[in-house]
Amino acid sequence: MGQLDGRVAVVTGGANGIGRACCERFAEEGADVVIADILDEPAMDTIAAVEKRGGRAAYMHTDASSPTDTETVMQHAIDMFGAIDVLVTAAGISTGGYVSGRPGSEVEVERDPIRRFTEGSLADWQHVLDVNLTGTLLAVRAAARHMHDLGRRGSIITIASIAAKHPGAGAPAYAVSKAGVWMLTKQAALILGPAGIRVNAIGPGFIETDMTAVVRGMPELEQRLLASVPLGRLGNAREVANAALFLASDQSSYFTGEMLHPDGGFYTD
Ligand SMILES: NC(=O)c1ccc[n+]([C@@H]2O[C@H](COP(=O)([O-])OP(=O)(O)OC[C@H]3O[C@@H](n4cnc5c(N)ncnc54)[C@H](O)[C@@H]3O)[C@@H](O)[C@H]2O)c1
Numbered sequence: 001m002g003q004l005d006g007r008v009a010v011v012t013g014g015a016n017g018i019g020r021a022c023c024e025r026f027a028e029e030g031a032d033v034v035i036a037d038i039l040d041e042p043a044m045d046t047i048a049a050v051e052k053r054g055g056r057a058a059y060m061h062t063d064a065s066s067p068t069d070t071e072t073v074m075q076h077a078i079d080m081f082g083a084i085d086v087l088v089t090a091a092g093i094s095t096g097g098y099v100s101g102r103p104g105s106e107v108e109v110e111r112d113p114i115r116r117f118t119e120g121s122l123a124d125w126q127h128v129l130d131v132n133l134t135g136t137l138l139a140v141r142a143a144a145r146h147m148h149d150l151g152r153r154g155s156i157i158t159i160a161s162i163a164a165k166h167p168g169a170g171a172p173a174y175a176v177s178k179a180g181v182w183m184l185t186k187q188a189a190l191i192l193g194p195a196g197i198r199v200n201a202i203g204p205g206f207i208e209t210d211m212t213a214v215v216r217g218m219p220e221l222e223q224r225l226l227a228s229v230p231l232g233r234l235g236n237a238r239e240v241a242n243a244a245l246f247l248a249s250d251q252s253s254y255f256t257g258e259m260l261h262p263d264g265g266f267y268t269d
Pocket of ligand 1: 013014016037063090093099160207208209211
């Protein structure tokens with residue numbers, strides 16, 4: 001018996017990194033998975049990984065910041081598998097220039113932080129907020145509407161970050177977007193709780209994915225980051241997916257409006 005037997009999960013950002021690990025972990029526990037992402041080829045690898053674990057999977061090219069794309073992929077999940085029981089919103093970017101699948105595509109980390117803050121591009125700021133924050137809102141709203149209409153007591157899991165509560169853990173637009181995701185999660189938990197829909201966040205620490213490749217390429221910076229992590233290492237995507245599995249499953253049936261931190265102890269002090 002799997003913990004998610006017969007359930008259907010939609011995972012934004014499911015083509016790579018933490019989102020892909022969630023797809024794989026959920027499939028191991030019996031779920032069918034719909035992947036919403038913009039990385040078409042890597043999404044095929046996620047499909048293969050889900051099928052290898054005995055699950056069914058579908059992919060739709062979906063820009064998380066597009067209301068139309070988001071509505072379409074949710075309807076696709078209903079058409080393909082009949083329901084949405086679980087949503088994970090893992091689609092995200094660290095800076096306006098970051099492109100997943102091309103580690104190191106963002107170079108801003110090299111620049112003087114005062115100049116980056118005072119002269120940084122407004123278009124980049126908006127792009128980060130569009131994908132990370134508005135994208136989360138769009139997915140949460142669309143999935144919750146289907147869950148409510150179908151009478152499903154679903155579980156919604158947003159991916160925030162330690163940066164949601166700590167200004168030093170990401171660039172300004174990123175940290176602000178994740179703080180917004182955390183408040184949105186609590187708002188949605190309040191509003192959707194009476195319908196039996198639970199909404200929780202995961203706030204990962206430093207996880208080994210394409211998003212942290214630029215840090216791992218700079219040993220001094222990596223050492224500085226690891227000094228704030230009692231376990232002394234980066235986390236891996238599966239460790240975040242295990243937290244997502246807990247929140248997706250009935251094991252967490254009395255959790256809502258909460259944020260779990262797989263962060264190696266970053267928040268210990
Ligand atoms: N890696 C970390 O250390 C870390 C820490 C805390 C939070 N997070 C968050 O976890 C989530 C996943 O990040 P990751 O580390 O797996 O990075 P990643 O780059 O490996 O994965 C991000 C995924 O989001 C997708 N994506 C990006 N823009 C999109 C868009 N407009 N529409 C649809 N999909 C889009 C990418 O194609 C990719 O599949 C992000 O929200 C990130 O902010 C990551």
